[in-house]
Amino acid sequence: MSIQPILLAGIDAKTGDQRWHLNDYVARDGYVALKRIIAEKIPPEAIIGELKKAVLRGRGGAGFPTGLKWSFMPKGYVGDKYLICNSDEGEPGTFKDRDLLRYAPHMIIEGMAIAAYAMGTCRGYNYIHGEVWALYDRFEEALAEARAAGLIGQNILGSDFSFELFAHHGYGAYICGEETGLLESIEGKKGQPRYKPPFPASFGLYGKPTTINNTETFAAVPWIINNGGEKFLELGKPNNGGTKIFSVSGHVNKPGVYEVALGTPFPVLLEMCGGMRGGRKLKAVIPGGSSAPVLPTDIIMDCTMDYDSIAKAGSMLGSGAVIVMDETVCMVKALERLSYFYFEESCGQCTPCREGTGWLYRIVHRIEHGQGRVEDLDMLMSVTDNIMGRTICALGDAASLPVRSFTKHFKSEFEYHVENRKCLVPPDVQREGSKIYVRPPC
Numbered sequence: 308m309s310i311q312p313i314l315l316a317g318i319d320a321k322t323g324d325q326r327w328h329l330n331d332y333v334a335r336d337g338y339v340a341l342k343r344i345i346a347e348k349i350p351p352e353a354i355i356g357e358l359k360k361a362v363l364r365g366r367g368g369a370g371f372p373t374g375l376k377w378s379f380m381p382k383g384y385v386g387d388k389y390l391i392c393n394s395d396e397g398e399p400g401t402f403k404d405r406d407l408l409r410y411a412p413h414m415i416i417e418g419m420a421i422a423a424y425a426m427g428t429c430r431g432y433n434y435i436h437g438e439v440w441a442l443y444d445r446f447e448e449a450l451a452e453a454r455a456a457g458l459i460g461q462n463i464l465g466s467d468f469s470f471e472l473f474a475h476h477g478y479g480a481y482i483c484g485e486e487t488g489l490l491e492s493i494e495g496k497k498g499q500p501r502y503k504p505p506f507p508a509s510f511g512l513y514g515k516p517t518t519i520n521n522t523e524t525f526a527a528v529p530w531i532i533n534n535g536g537e538k539f540l541e542l543g544k545p546n547n548g549g550t551k552i553f554s555v556s557g558h559v560n561k562p563g564v565y566e567v568a569l570g571t572p573f574p575v576l577l578e579m580c581g582g583m584r585g586g587r588k589l590k591a592v593i594p595g596g597s598s599a600p601v602l603p604t605d606i607i608m609d610c611t612m613d614y615d616s617i618a619k620a621g622s623m624l625g626s627g628a629v630i631v632m633d634e635t636v637c638m639v640k641a642l643e644r645l646s647y648f649y650f651e652e653s654c655g656q657c658t659p660c661r662e663g664t665g666w667l668y669r670i671v672h673r674i675e676h677g678q679g680r681v682e683d684l685d686m687l688m689s690v691t692d693n694i695m696g697r698t699i700c701a702l703g704d705a706a707s708l709p710v711r712s713f714t715k716h717f718k719s720e721f722e723y724h725v726e727n728r729k730c731l732v733p734p735d736v737q738r739e740g741s742k743i744y745v746r747p748p749c
Contacts, residue, residue: 312566313542313550314526318410327445329452332413338458340532341417344424345466354425358528360536362548367393367521368596368625370614379508380426381516389512390423390431391493391519395477395484397436399597399648400628403552404522406564408435408442411526412449416472418525420459421532423470426518431472433522434489437479446474481652485700486519488654499656500700521626523552543569547613551624557631558584558740569613576612576629587633587740591716595625597645598705600712601638622712635740637732638717639724642709643668643675649706660703663694667710674721677728684714684721 317335318326332338344354358374365371380388392415396404407415419431435443450472453459461469475493477483483492487501490512511517527549531539540548547569553576556562560581567576573592583589592607593599600622602610610616617624632641650668655661667690670683691707698704714721723731730737 313530314407314411314414314523314552315564315566320410324409327410327412327449329413329449329456332411336533337413337529338417340529341420341424341458342464344421344532345464345468351425351427354421354532357531357536361527361531361539362536362543362546363524363527363531363539364547364614365521366523366527366551366626368398368623370624373520373524376508376520377422377426377518379506380428380518381509382427384516387430387513387515388426388428389515389517390419390426390428391486391489391512391517392419392431392433392522392525393484393486393489393519394433394435394522395437395489396439396522396626397479397481397484397652398626398628399645400556400593400630401554401596401626402556403554403564403627405436405439405442406552407522407526408439408446412446413453414526414529415446415522416449416453416459418528419472420463420470421528422518422520422525423472424468428518429470431470432475432493432512433472434475434477434483434493437477437483440476443474443476450474480654481648482654482700482702485702488700489519490517497654499654502699544611544613546615551612551627553612553627553629555580555629555631557629558587558633558635559631560584567612570611570616573607573610573612577631580631583631583633585633585740587635589631590634590636591632591638593622593628593630593632593709595623596628597630597648598701598708599623599625599628600708601716602712603716633740635732635736637675637730637737638713638720639671639675639730640737642713643671645709646671646706649702653702653706657698657700657703659694659697660706663690663703664706666690667694667706671710674724675730677724679721679725679728681725683725684718687714 355374355377363373459472480498482488483498485500488498492498507517543549550566551569552566589604591601591603593601594617602622606620610620614624646668650664653660653664694703695707720731
């Protein structure tokens with residue numbers, strides 16, 4: 308199985324900050340796909356067909372087939388249609404999209420231009436997270452280079468194809484990563500999710516048909532056009548085409564961004580990250596960002612890193628944010644921090660989420676600080692039952708799933724807290740595990 312990168316190929320992290328310009332991207336076969344599409348006047352249906360062959364699934368979390376999503380865009384629609392790149396990377400543990408923005412902004416631009424050609428959209432926006440000003444500025448510079456070269460704007464490369472692309476700076480709210488909340492934010496409104504239906508494909512930005520994809524999803528498009536959908540599929544496994552960029556953090560020796568083929572065994576990814584920090588034992592892994600259910604060691608070590616395997620194990624691949632926890636972690640304290648995040652980031656529009664996330668945090672906080680009651684674990688399940696499936700967007704579910712999985716797989720640890728009024732993991736062990744670990748020089 309291949310672990311050779313395709314999106315991050317030719318990018319050296321040591322020099323990447325100096326080699327992101329147009330000429331650097333062109334030297335890595337950049338814009339070849341877009342130029343060929345325009346020169347050969349490849350039909351839009353053929354482009355969407357290649358994406359379907361590739362089985363490129365959305366890299367933002369949901370894993371929805373990209374080719375199928377693009378085919379939802381109305382073909383005979385008279386009027387403006389929009390294209391959105393979701394670079395609002397706000398979930399704890401996720402940081403792979405900002406590396407694409409940092410090292411390969413032109414790859415995203417080319418992918419969006421190809422998408423615009425395939426769907427007949429006239430205008431696009433890249434919604435960039437509000438806390439990464441430097442990357443917003445870099446994308447703006449890359450856009451200026453592309454416009455000057457005739458790769459973006461009116462009559463691209465002398466053709467009748469026009470596509471205007473703009474960067475849009477977000478406001479740092481987690482909820483703006485939800486696609487309809489993102490649309491509201493671009494329109495200058497409070498970033499709150501919309502009721503669905505109608506879906507963005509029919510009623511999106513400014514009430515017009517809109518397609519929204521993740522940054523990594525757009526970045527994969529040029530490679531697929533250059534090499535073919537079948538070749539991309541072969542890199543991964545059936546129903547899980549291509550490579551995936553994983554954001555690995557936590558108790559590993561070499562945290563960072565790793566691009567591997569979908570279907571790569573988790574132990575292989577862990578080895579690539581230098582193994583466990585300090586030689587300690589693996590305790591648990593959150594495989595897809597903070598909203599994904601946690602998996603204990605015995606389950607995750609038998610998993611392969613793809614949508615189907617992780618789902619079968621009872622979790623989600625999500626955005627590919629792998630949070631590794633060793634034996635020094637108190638799972639109650641970890642859940643307390645996650646619950647606080649979702650409590651703070653709830654937009655407050657839905658009562659079950661607004662009130663329920665507060666209940667979840669307060670109960671877990673109570674258990675962690677030695678004030679837990681025997682009935683608290685049942686109360687947590689009751690609160691999650693009243694949240695899940697009762698909200699406009701998935702934030703309520705995102706807050707509930709960690710609670711249900713932590714208390715399921717590590718129930719004894721929660722019971723110990725309640726019965727003994729203290730952590731199962733001694734405080735000195737926790738402090739030792741939380742120290743900043745610096746690898747010795749080679």
